[in-house]
Amino acid sequence: MEHEHDAFLAQAIQLAQEGMSSNEGGPFGAIVVKDGQVVGRGNNRVTSSKDPTAHAEVVAIRDACARLNSFQLTDCVLYTSCEPCPMCLGAIYWARPKAVYFACTKDDAAAAGFDDSFIYQELDKTHTERKIPMFQGQREAALRVFTAWQSKIDRIDY
Amino acid sequence: MEHEHDAFLAQAIQLAQEGMSSNEGGPFGAIVVKDGQVVGRGNNRVTSSKDPTAHAEVVAIRDACARLNSFQLTDCVLYTSCEPCPMCLGAIYWARPKAVYFACTKDDAAAAGFDDSFIYQELDKTHTERKIPMFQGQREAALRVFTAWQSKIDRIDY
Numbered sequence A, B: 001m002e003h004e005h006d007a008f009l010a011q012a013i014q015l016a017q018e019g020m021s022s023n024e025g026g027p028f029g030a031i032v033v034k035d036g037q038v039v040g041r042g043n044n045r046v047t048s049s050k051d052p053t054a055h056a057e058v059v060a061i062r063d064a065c066a067r068l069n070s071f072q073l074t075d076c077v078l079y080t081s082c083e084p085c086p087m088c089l090g091a092i093y094w095a096r097p098k099a100v101y102f103a104c105t106k107d108d109a110a111a112a113g114f115d116d117s118f119i120y121q122e123l124d125k126t127h128t129e130r131k132i133p134m135f136q137g138q139r140e141a142a143l144r145v146f147t148a149w150q151s152k153i154d155r156i157d158y
Helices: A002-021 A056-068 A086-095 A106-111 A117-123 A139-150 B002-021 B056-068 B086-095 B106-111 B117-123 B139-150
Strands: A029-034 A037-043 A076-082 A099-104 A134-136 B029-034 B037-043 B076-082 B099-104 B134-136
Touching (some): A002 A029, A002 A037, A002 A056, A002 A076, A002 A099, A002 B139, A029 A056, A037 A056, A056 A086, A076 A086, A076 A106, A086 B086, A086 B117, A099 B139, A106 A117, A106 B139, A117 B086, B002 B037, B002 B056, B002 B076, B002 B099, B029 B056, B037 B056, B056 B076, B056 B086, B076 B086, B076 B106, B086 B117, B106 B117
Parallel strands (some): A076 A099, A134 B099, B076 B099
Antiparallel strands (some): A029 A037, A029 A076, B029 B037, B029 B076
16 A cells, blocks of 8 residues: 555656646646546646646646546545645645645745745734735625525535 | 725625525635726635635636736735635635735634634644544655756746
């Protein structure tokens, strides 16, 4: 089993290398595996697709969900060349694979110029103290939509 | 100015209502505004698009970036019907708008059945203690790609 995980991590790292070499984006790659088969692939495409959310993990999750025709990655494993940033970690929790394997750490990423540790630090700050300040308003109007959702008979939970 | 922010929040809330009513997904909406103009719109489309990353903020950010042909939302403001989850907050930091306005809080979302507070709690746990456990391997191989990135002459930083 250990060998299997190493082989899948190697595939994710290979995607990182290829995406970097072809100038699609940063040096990150990820794959999604189900029952021993690769069902999703991704590499960072932020700069080439002009999409700040196109991190390798998000691209791989979207690719796998499209292939599996599901918004859940039940029984899947995600392999990524680097420890996920907060955005990707959030995406992983919403997609719900059963496990994640990563190669480089977030400290390795920071040393290479990708400092998502600052985002982790921002999470602990109050809204208005953040580098991107956050303000609240119109809560009552928005709450009415939540109330409508809760009483919606044909809603699809996720 | 306060009135302007309320009006844009109302537009985000309206998208939340419409997306829910049309069964595109959960009761969440967001818009991106630049120089007083709406440049991006989104509502939750997780269930209809079978994409767990299709939260309102991510959809709005991708829409705005496509329209502005940029992976950065410089000088933009994001308005969202609910306080962003960790995935969306991460996406916001990578997109770098200048501010965020939200209506409902994450506690309101949890009360309506959308408990992303558990993701915030997971962030503080060690890798293998998480509900989706995370394991490391193949670090040296992945580090070589980072080293190649750092010496890449034609790289595009982001």
